[in-house]
Amino acid sequence: MPKTTRALLQLPPSTAGAIEKLGADLAVARLRRKESLRSWAQRLGITVPTLQRLEAGDPSVGIGIVATALWLIQRDGELGRLAAPEHDQGAIEMDVREAIELGRARAQASAEARASRAKR
Missing domain, CATH: 1.20.5 (Single alpha-helices involved in coiled-coils or other helix-helix interfaces)
Known part of the structure; x- marks a missing residue:
């Protein structure tokens, strides 16, 4: 099991909640597009377990994966303004x-x- 960094353990509750909501919203986006976990994971270039962690709001999922997921739903343009x-x-x-x-x-x-x- 990977070592959890202290930063992830110290996430402010509002930030953790926002990450969880983002993951849930990405899951909804995938389901609305009638994509399976397997096909969405392939499009993202990740494994199904990583996609499940992303959709569950796991804060240890890399930002590159999050950015690619946002790109898949055409919402990556916001990243440059965050x-x-x-x-x-x-x-x-x-x-x-x-x-x-x-x-x-x-x-x-x-x-x-x-x-x-x-x-x-």
Whole structure:
């Protein structure tokens, strides 16, 4: 049995749930297309047990397999946008905080310069 990485053991519950839903949705997509496990696995280039793990939401299934499954249902186009910098809310918030701090520092420096000139 393969060794489970610590990262997989520490998956946030919401992430684990999203992976399980993705697997279930991929199973529905296969069934709606009336594809058997065997034929879908062949199209993906994987074994039937790996496909079953994918559909069960096993987080250890490789991202390449997930991407190929998404390609089979014509949903792989979203992959390029998942971690796009313009959607990184945490980084955007950090940029805004840094800009606010810079603005405050510049305003303070300007106020100090005006006060210094006024004393002369």
